[in-house]
Amino acid sequence: MSTIDSTVRHNQGLAGAHDDHHHHELGFWQKYVFSTDHKVIGVQYGVTGLTFLFFGFLLMLVMRWQLANPGDAVPLVGGALRGLFGPVVMTDAGALTSSGYNVFGAMHGTIMVFFGVVPLAVGGFGNFVVPLQIGAPDMAFPKLNMFSYWCFFISGVVMLGSFFVPGSAAKSGWTAYPPLAGMADFENGHLWLNGQTIWLLAMVFNITASLLGSINFIATIIQLRAPGLTWMRLPFFVWAQFVTAFLLVLAFPPLEAAGFMQLTDRVLGTCFFMPTGLVVGQSVAQSWSGGGSPILWQHLFWFLAHPEVYVLILPAIGIVAEIVANNTRKPLYGYKAMVYALFGLGFLSFIVWAHHMYMTGMGARVATFFQITTVMISVPSVVLLTSLLISLWGGSIRFNMPMLFATAFLPMFGIGGLTGIPLAFNAVDLYLHDTYYVIAHFHYVVAPGTIFALFAGVYHWYPKVTGRKMSEGLGRLHFWGSLITINGVFFPMFLQGMAGVHRRWYDGGVTYEQLIKPVIHWNMFMTVSAGLLALFQLPFILNFFTSLRFGQKVGRNPWEATTLDWDTPTPPPHGNFDKPVEVFRGPYEYSVPGATADFVPQTHRA
Amino acid sequence: MSKFLPFFTDRDVPYTVAARPDTGLYSAKLGIWLFLASEVMLFGGLFSAYIFLRLGAEPGYWPKGLLNVPVGTLNTAVLIGSSVTVVFAWASLKMREFMKYRFYMAITILCGIFFLCVKLTYEWPAKFDHFGVFIKQSSAAKYEEFLGNDFLKEKNEEPRWEVTGHILRAPKGSPYGAVAEHNAEHFSHGAGHGLHLPGGEGDYVIQLDAINAKPNSEDNLRPAFWPRPLSSKTAVIRAEDVESASTFVPRHSTYFATYFLITGLHGLHVLGGLVVFLYLWLPFKGGATLYKSNPEHLANRVEIAGLFWHFVDLVWIFVFPIFYLL
């Protein structure tokens, strides 16, 4: 079959779709709510994810207040919070209680990871951009896609609803370690209606949504690439989503299994994770058969949760790669090496999980294995970061909003990554484990790292979604304000952590003041920085909404980009493309010698 | 499906029926393989929990020989049979022999229903009225006549701490009082009226399984295919000697916890498969009726459901030996 022939076949679907929809216009509900269009679903995921990110951040603001001013009423909103969250979480005077601190901490972690970043990075950007970048009319399974979103939506509602059950939401951290998590939240005598049980139920929905979504991504990328779009012509963002989806498909199910087990431990009285002879309140727990193992949970949890951190970072790197190539007006340096590095990362991320468990007293041999694999995984990570850095070299860089955030991502991710290397070593980790050093390390990866990349993505694709650009002025205020304050939040955590300040302390360390005197004063500095960081999000929120009306109008390809997502009408219609798509070249043909423009779109015939 | 639920709109995405030339797959086939990959990881997680807990169990705390092997074997055979008939169903569609398709699919569905019925009406309920009492190790000597630990030690076998059978009397306040009364009535009908139960208010009285009735028999050392009937002997166990006691429900031990979780999840998969098969067998628009407009599409759907069914079968082929035989 000739290529042209297959182009026609490939695009028949899209032509058909057009015919169809001339006949029946979709109603409001089908068009914007229960839509099967990947673009609508992408926007739904994106907006839900952004909302959750903001909410998770607000929870942390209250916690930061408590850390710097232990026991003091939260200013301005203390009374309102007391009314909203009730007496378990807030005192009558409007201060955070110790249970409340645990609730907010557990929900901050859970919401940021599973309800904020993944839905925005994978569900939002993945859904909107991947089908466009591969020249497809939609995802391979549009109905399944809609189902995934609504399954995720339900999980979010259930998780948020758990704030309002007796005893409030889960308090056992995002890691939900048994045996504590297995016994927590039963004070009010409800078997099902309590924080930790509902946390598990919500996670089952969330995981199911992620699994179905990832299957859809992989099938779409394999099956619906436009003619001529061979594997090594895929934009790097598509590769990143592809590997991410594999991580989700393979790593999430064991956590789902573990979730079922913890659920039966809680509601049926089984002992998967409850050891023999467990002493509760000074007596051995009688009602349990025992025989379970808390370590088993840790294995199953981290078997997911380590790959999960790559799920948080790979789509971010994908976004940054697109933006760097576009704004340096150069091909990505080492595109192929980056693709292979992705696969190396994907594979290795399945055999490093126990580096989170050095404290469990595993034998020296097991620890050695995991130290070696952990050090090995830094190699592909460095390949990715270095390639992006070298890509900047010699470019005449356009520092627009997406590029500012993408550039800042590089050193921030660098700090996060490099500070992780000491943690790979058992001997060092025994000291640093569960201190603020670890909090600082992974937040550099996910906050000024991933979150900045996601901001970059929002600024970059906003024109494609809405037909208008976001304001550069407000954007710059958002960027510089955030960059400075976010370092103010997280950098001192390294200092505190190395001095021994432990995570999950409710009073900011006052109890151990004698031990941590030299660093405790940083609490105030970090809290003020976090407050300012919150203020600097206001220009973004303002920008996001006002640009819908007042942003500068743009055409098909405002960034003069090469990839297929910029080869559609803006915003893309139902079915995406207004012409048959065929690809003739690689993804980043910028500044090709002899070409008429400084970019050659992938659809440009040789 | 699309005509079946409101709010679904059809988008003509390519390769829903015909295969993409360079990958050789239609999309749903790739989708189901990916789904099965995640299922492998799901059951993989559960099976590794089984291994982890079993290897970590203290000697004598991993029950053996409590499941009914002949019934399990029958169910295994039925499930394997249905995996064969579903292939015939698919092949019949490929050869465009619709009546044969209906026939083989019907057999597949019946097999699945049979499997579930055996699980739900016989296997699980038989567990729920069986009772086990783990004796504290410090008190085990008192119950040597039911445990036979000297004999086991001599034979180099793991010790036994549990006495199993039907509960006839439960200590005051125990949640098993009602079950015990019910059993006691049955027992007395069988053994003649006017039965006088031994023991007092603080005791468990158990009508013993054969293994506890004759703990020193060489027969116990060999795995038995046919389950041995309950003996008419009873044991009286003081509540203060008991470590834990329950019917054979998930909380009984990590063994039954894994057994019920894995077979339960497997059963849900069987149920899910059956629902899909029924949909494809009955004259739904996306089911058997699809044959008229697009027989290849129907064949694809059957192929996908069949792949899922094979997986469900495969899981059972792991479940059967590790719970029933090992």
Ligand code: HEM
């Ligand atoms: C920029 C905003 C953020 C701030 C100020 C912040 C701050 C913090 C702090 C201070 C803690 C430690 C609390 C304690 O141990 O007592 C924490 C925990 C945590 N954060 Fe963040 N964070 C931010 C964003 C994020 C993001 C974007 C993610 C994930 C993608 C994230 C994930 C987590 C997790 C998983 C924990 C551990 C929760 C637990 O202990 O179970 N955070 N955060």
Ligand SMILES: [Cu+2]
């Ligand atoms: Cu890790």
